[in-house]
Amino acid sequence: MHKPTLHNLKLYLALDSDGHYVISKEMKNASDAQWFCPSCSCPVKLRNDTSGEDAWFVHNPDEATKPLLANCGYLNTEIKRRVFILRLRTMINELETLTATRYWFCVWCKAHYEGEKHCKACNTGIYSISHGDWCWNYNQKGNYETTITQSNSC
Structure with a gap:
């Protein structure tokens, strides 16, 4: 379900196994810990970028289930944002071009x-x-x- 969206959706907050909030940029060296999405409780993975960007969490598509992802506030917001952008592009493309009065x-x-x-x-x-x-x-x-x-x- 929405695997391309899952890979592109960056989370900077997660819950650790004790239920405490953790910030992704502080978790750079903790590779064996488990983290979970604060919205849907699905497992998330820590990603590090080599270009200097801070670390972030992403949903793990192999461990996330469709019923849990359907209730994820982060994912639903991203999907709604993308649908809005597509609608806006469609409306803009349908507008008539302006021509100068001669x-x-x-x-x-x-x-x-x-x-x-x-x-x-x-x-x-x-x-x-x-x-x-x-x-x-x-x-x-x-x-x-x-x-x-x-x-x-x-």
Whole structure:
């Protein structure tokens, strides 16, 4: 059950055989002791990293049982975190990409233009709206009969 997650889940606290909390970085030299997960009481192994990282505990997948792991708070939190990240990535990948507006309508001088948001007729861009917004506003005026009969570029 979730073996890749078990190997990647680092615990820095464990219980010793007397039920006392121990910190992983203080247990570097104790290789014959037994430790247990404080949440599910499954056996954990001490891992030492050669790159200078502090020691940590990992669940022992050979000795952990599915019913015990199902109630492990550390494992459940890690699984929920990974599911959340996958959902978030999916939502982000489904978002439409933003495209820069290239077509403008200046409401001050009633000019349509293309390119940078700067009307050459009135020499400003503060009165300009995107062409798409202009089309939507134009079609919402209530002139449904004239809008339908007229052919416009919107």
